[in-house]
Amino acid sequence: MIKLFFLGTSSGKTSIKRNHTSIYFQFDNTNLLVDCGDGISKSILQNNIPFNSIKNIFISHLHADHFTGIASLITQMKLENRSDELNIYVYKSFVDNIKFLLGSTYMFEEIIGFKINYFPLEFENEVFVGKDFSFITKKNSHIKKKNELINYSNSFFNSSSILLKTNSKNIFYTSDIASTEDLFLFKEDKIDIIISEITHITIDDIYEALKLYVPEKIYLVHYDDNIENNITNWISSQRLNDKIVLAKDGMLIYY
Numbered sequence: 001m002i003k004l005f006f007l008g009t010s011s012g013k014t015s016i017k018r019n020h021t022s023i024y025f026q027f028d029n030t031n032l033l034v035d036c037g038d039g040i041s042k043s044i045l046q047n048n049i050p051f052n053s054i055k056n057i058f059i060s061h062l063h064a065d066h067f068t069g070i071a072s073l074i075t076q077m078k079l080e081n082r083s084d085e086l087n088i089y090v091y092k093s094f095v096d097n098i099k100f101l102l103g104s105t106y107m108f109e110e111i112i113g114f115k116i117n118y119f120p121l122e123f124e125n126e127v128f129v130g131k132d133f134s135f136i137t138k139k140n141s142h143i144k145k146k147n148e149l150i151n152y153s154n155s156f157f158n159s160s161s162i163l164l165k166t167n168s169k170n171i172f173y174t175s176d177i178a179s180t181e182d183l184f185l186f187k188e189d190k191i192d193i194i195i196s197e198i199t200h201i202t203i204d205d206i207y208e209a210l211k212l213y214v215p216e217k218i219y220l221v222h223y224d225d226n227i228e229n230n231i232t233n234w235i236s237s238q239r240l241n242d243k244i245v246l247a248k249d250g251m252l253i254y255y
């Protein structure tokens with residue numbers, strides 16, 4: 001059984017009523033926390049997930065609403081006397097950024113009391129976090145344009161979308177993207193569930209994804225407070241309530 005837990009659904013804009021987007025997946029006896037933005041420790045507490053039960057963390061890119069909460073999360077694990085190893089999966093050139101952030105908050109491995117295993121990711125390689133639980137990342141164009149403005153290493157502007165695979169369902173999570181094309185990154189795959197952001201693309205793009213993938217369900221996340229009503233109204237007006245769901249913080253789904 002897959003447990004799909006929406007810990008936060010807000011966009012990069014901090015919201016009083018919702019946390020930044022983060023999703024917790026549990027399958028068999030393992031789990032994967034996808035993205036660790038600002039405030040993640042509070043989101044985890046609000047949803048009654050013990051900090052030290054988290055086994056694997058994936059970070060899609062380095063915007064603050066997806067990444068910077070890792071320092072406070074590791075701090076909470078230390079304060080709860082964690083002893084189990086923790087696995088962190090991130091695009092290969094971002095490993096040093098994470099180590100630097102943790103070091104900048106004194107969360108050195110010699111201090112925290114548990115081992116962190118870093119798994120430097122290559123795009124399009126399948127990575128197993130459990131016997132029947134794996135994922136594949138692909139590069140999307142979310143922060144590609146920044147590369148034209150700033151003279152910096154190309155790979156620093158990489159951002160990942162992720163396909164989670166179990167022996168029962170394939171779940172495509174866009175994370176932050178920038179175009180309709182990014183929605184179709186996994187068009188060769190059978191997709192059962194889509195979790196898509198809805199800040200950098202339009203609801204019409206989502207409709208195209210619905211037609212192409214024909215998934216069981218599309219969950220929308222990463223939205224501003226001021227577009228919440230528009231999205232809800234659009235879904236109703238198109239009579240797509242059974243197909244497209246505007247996810248809410250704390251929403252828990254089992255498959």
Ligand SMILES: [Zn+2]
Nearest residue numbers: 011012065176
């Ligand atoms: Zn974001």
Ligand SMILES: [Zn+2]
Nearest residue numbers: 061063142176
């Ligand atoms: Zn972003």
